[in-house]
Amino acid sequence: MPATDRTAEAVAAAAAASEATATATATADANATAVGETGAVGAIGATGAVLPVDGPSGTAAENEPLPPLPAFAAPGRVAPSLRGRVVWQQARVVAARTEAAGLRTLRLALPDWTAHVAGQHYMLRLTAADGYTAQRHYSVSSAPSDPGHVELTVDRVDGGEVSGFLHDVARVGDTLEVRGPLGGFFAWAADRPALLIGGGSGIGPLAAMLREQRASAPDVPLDLIACVRSPEHLPFHADLTADQPYSAAHVAVVYSRSAPPGGPVGRLTAAVLAPYAERALAEDREVYVCGSTGFAEAVGTMLTAAGVPPTRIRLERFGDAPDAR
Numbered sequence: 001m002p003a004t005d006r007t008a009e010a011v012a013a014a015a016a017a018s019e020a021t022a023t024a025t026a027t028a029d030a031n032a033t034a035v036g037e038t039g040a041v042g043a044i045g046a047t048g049a050v051l052p053v054d055g056p057s058g059t060a061a062e063n064e065p066l067p068p069l070p071a072f073a074a075p076g077r078v079a080p081s082l083r084g085r086v087v088w089q090q091a092r093v094v095a096a097r098t099e100a101a102g103l104r105t106l107r108l109a110l111p112d113w114t115a116h117v118a119g120q121h122y123m124l125r126l127t128a129a130d131g132y133t134a135q136r137h138y139s140v141s142s143a144p145s146d147p148g149h150v151e152l153t154v155d156r157v158d159g160g161e162v163s164g165f166l167h168d169v170a171r172v173g174d175t176l177e178v179r180g181p182l183g184g185f186f187a188w189a190a191d192r193p194a195l196l197i198g199g200g201s202g203i204g205p206l207a208a209m210l211r212e213q214r215a216s217a218p219d220v221p222l223d224l225i226a227c228v229r230s231p232e233h234l235p236f237h238a239d240l241t242a243d244q245p246y247s248a249a250h251v252a253v254v255y256s257r258s259a260p261p262g263g264p265v266g267r268l269t270a271a272v273l274a275p276y277a278e279r280a281l282a283e284d285r286e287v288y289v290c291g292s293t294g295f296a297e298a299v300g301t302m303l304t305a306a307g308v309p310p311t312r313i314r315l316e317r318f319g320d321a322p323d324a325r
């Protein structure tokens with residue numbers, strides 16, 4: 001069961017030999033993580049304020065002017081709306097489609113819709129007849145410019161309680177309890193250049209970002225690397241393969257097990273990543289990485305090895321399973 005999305009914690013990471021590292025994990029953003037370079041640690045409050053973990057507590061210190069709060073190096077988080085955070089609403093399933101092998105997209109009509117920022121997610125709650133409840137986070141894969149609706153793209157997890165229900169039981173016309181949009185850390189408002197790297201269902205929030213870029217900011221440079229097993233596993237096919245001559249977005253697909261005829265097969269490697277990392281470095285782009293825990297951590301490691309400052313990398317992990325790509 002995922003952690004509640006209200007608590008926030010900061011974890012001081014031990015200094016590495018040459019570089020001290022701090023990881024601030026805001027569970028308000030569920031599994032979203034940024035890695036700071038300095039070793040200074042702050043807990044990120046629910047509103048995005050950075051709170052010192054250790055501070056002077058004596059009276060003399062209390063009378064001193066407060067030092068500036070330790071700056072969290074990643075750019076600001078989006079502050080999720082309070083209403084969206086607390087109010088559960090009954091969303092109606094108005095469409096459902098197979099997005100790709102193992103992925104199903106549910107289109108929900110929300111009676112109390114609030115525009116999300118691409119990268120944000122919803123909490124979905126199922127309640128059994130005996131009162132037992134299960135809640136899970138699902139990222140919005142549709143663009144914010146879709147009034148009254150959100151689309152959630154769900155991976156079928158083997159033995160998964162909620163994903164199994166959403167694949168096999170949920171039907172058009174059903175109602176599902178949701179609240180959101182949630183999470184400000186892994187949000188991208190198409191307002192600055194970015195590099196997006198996603199695996200499997202982790203491509204969902206990145207598709208929302210791509211759609212938003214195309215809809216409202218086609219001049220903002222965006223690179224998206226989508227990692228899937230095979231062409232059958234590629235979600236959002238039209239968006240990811242569309243020829244968009246007037247967009248500054250560039251999409252690349254990496255096929256790990258089988259590719260379209262003549263295409264290369266293999267996992268995302270440092271060599272494939274290198275030109276994207278170089279461009280991210282040269283243009284000071286933020287990098288958003290989303291997928292299974294194994295995928296996100298492997299890509300994060302490759303990015304830092306390629307010289308991308310950890311402070312420019314935002315990771316969102318979708319589960320505790322090893323890399324399934």
Ligand SMILES: Cc1cc2nc3c(=O)[nH]c(=O)nc-3n(C[C@H](O)[C@H](O)[C@H](O)COP(=O)(O)OP(=O)(O)OC[C@H]3O[C@@H](n4cnc5c(N)ncnc54)[C@H](O)[C@@H]3O)c2cc1C
Nearest residue numbers: 030136137138139153154155160161162163201318319321
């Ligand atoms: C911020 C956030 C956004 C998310 N967005 C999405 C999304 O857009 N689409 C999506 O499909 N999922 C998303 N997830 C993951 C989702 O919340 C659930 O964890 C996932 O659907 C599994 O729930 P379940 O009830 O089906 O499985 P559970 O019954 O909780 O778990 C069953 C088994 O599968 C393992 N497991 C759990 N999660 C995963 C996983 N993701 N991959 C592989 N094995 C797993 C468990 O360890 C367990 O052994 C997101 C998670 C977070 C934190």
